[in-house]
Amino acid sequence: MIVGLVGKPSSGKSTFFASSTMAVVEISERPFTTIKPNIGTAYVRVKDLGSELGVKSNPREGFIIDDIRFVPIKLIDVAGLIPEAHKGKGLGNQFLNDLNQAYVLINVVDVSGSTNERGEFVGYGKYDVEEEIKFLEKEINLWYLDVLKRNLEKMRRLRRAQRESSEILVEMLSSFRVNEEIASLVIERFGEIEKWESLEEIAVFLREKTKPIIIAANKIDLPFAEENFNRIKDKYDVIPTFAEGELALKRASKAGLVHYVPGESDFEIIKKPTEEQEQALERIRSIMKKWGGTGVQKILDHAVFDVLEYKAVFPAGAKLKDKDGNVLPDCFLLEKDARVIDFAKKIHSDIAKNLLYAIDIRTKKRLAKDYVLKHRDGIELVSAARRK
Ligand SMILES: Nc1nc2c(ncn2[C@@H]2O[C@H](COP(=O)(O)OP(=O)(O)O)[C@@H](O)[C@H]2O)c(=O)[nH]1
Ligand SMILES: [Mg+2]
Incomplete structure (x- = not known):
């Protein structure tokens, strides 16, 4: 699971990245501070199953x-995007190739x-935030x-050689996952490759399916932020964020000054501060208080x-313990459609091969191999090899 952070220079990507990974990255007001992608471990919140089952995980x-x-999930912070990045200007190609890995942006x-678009201070409320959102979406769609354009001839040639459209799409566009x-959806909607009319529409469709974009309305603490947020909140999938605040809290927490659970709307001071x-x-x-937290964990x-x-699933033996206790x-x-059998494959190919069924550790009921798992399911896998 890889989440990508994108945005123009100085929007706060590195601050967001540092706050959610506590990695020490350089943070400054200079554009292009981050030259190579930072890949780090961030986390998503899941209510643990332990207390419900009367154990401590x-x-x-x-x-x-x-x-x-x-x-844990993976988070990538990449250098800022400038106009025409898809043509290789600035750090464009590097940027786009790194982002290939992300499942969501x-x-x-x-x-x-x-x-402004280069990350230079122009005065509060002076730069059009909606423009900033559209610009990035457009750049990625253009990529x-x-x-598609680069590969069209080859895709057509393969079609003339009697290959299936969907097979060709999967093969040629594997870097987009x-x-x-997804290939079948494209063909259903736009026809076989030789019948395609608007590559632009197909590009947008593919981008939306393979790389959804959500918006962190960062620097929500600054003047004009609220007005701007209200203007965009109903048009986009957007969450207000205060990356700088999150970073300060993580540091204070590390220094033993506060008790803060990332994602909560408040914290407790536990040592006398200066x-x-x-x-x-x-x-x-x-x-x-005003925004219900810093928004970093929330987004x-x-x-x-x-x-x-995605859903979080807890594997567990009958005693809820592994061999080390x-x-x-x-x-x-796991992916949204993952079934018991997919889960087994993730753990071990042998387990999957010999899998008989699973047991829901809450209800002790049997679950078939093709049962579609739910968020926070606890699952015991029962395979033939282990049956006594
Ligand atoms: N006021 C405020 N400043 C922020 C926030 N997040 C980041 N910044 C500041 O914005 C500047 C650029 O941040 P940086 O993370 O380097 O941006 P990047 O170029 O997108 O990686 C730095 O001075 C940060 O301290 C925020 O939530 N509020
Ligand atoms: Mg940066």
């Missing part, structure tokens, strides 16, 4: 705070409208279009669980 990966399990915008299902620290923390608190959760509709050590993120 020991996660192998990620961690638990106050019964909330933080399950978070476009971090400066919702205070205070920085898809370029790839175009699968059977006057300066207290002022900074109270400012952050007031912004969180990551939204991307994974709402937009991609760890309770509910794992929590896997």
Whole structure:
């Protein structure tokens, strides 16, 4: 599961990245601070199954705070995009190739409208945020279009050699993670490859299917941010964020100053702060009060669980422990249609091969191999080899 952070320079991508990974990345107001992509581990929130089952979990990966399990995902922060990046200007091609890996994109915008397309300060409310959103979407759509154009001749040739359209699409567009299902949708809608009329429409369709974009309305603490947010909130899938506040809280938390559970709307001061620290923390608190938190964790959760509709599934033996005595050590993120058998394949090909059925660890009921898993299911896999 890879989430990509995109956006123009100085919108706050590196701050967002650092705050959600606590990696130490350079943060400054200079454009193009991040030259190579930063790939780090961020987390999504899942209510742990432990308390419900009367046990205390020991996660192998990620961690638990106050019964909330933080399950690792990958986050990529890439350098800012400038106009005509798809043609290779600026860091364009590098940018686009890195983003190929992402399943969903978070476009971090400066919702205070205070920085232009190059990331230069132009005064609060001076830059059109909607323009910023449209621009990025357009650049990425154009990239898809370029790839389609470049491959069209070859795709047509393969068609003349009697190959199936869907097979060709999967093969030629594998870098976009175009699968059977998406390829069939394209053909259903636009016809066989030789009948395609508007490559533009196909590019947009493919981009929407393979790389949905949601918006982080960042710098929500600054002047003009609220007005701008209200203007875009009904038109786009957008969540207000305060990346700088999230980063400060993570640091304060690491320093033992506060107790903060990422994603919550408030925090607790647990060590006497200096006057300066207290002022900074109270400012952050007031912004969180207004917006229901910093939004950083919220948008990551939204991307994974709402937009991609992934689900967290807990594998478990009968005693809920692994051989080392760890309770509910794992929590896997699975695609929206994943069934028991797909889950088994993820764990081990042998388990999948010998799989008989699964058991729901809450109800102890049997689940068939093709049962479609639900978010927060706890599953025991029963395979032939293990049956006594
Ligand atoms: N006020 C405010 N400033 C922010 C916020 N997020 C980032 N910044 C500042 O915006 C500037 C650019 O941030 P950076 O993360 O380097 O942007 P990038 O170029 O998109 O990676 C830095 O000075 C950050 O401290 C925020 O939520 N509020
Ligand atoms: Mg950066």
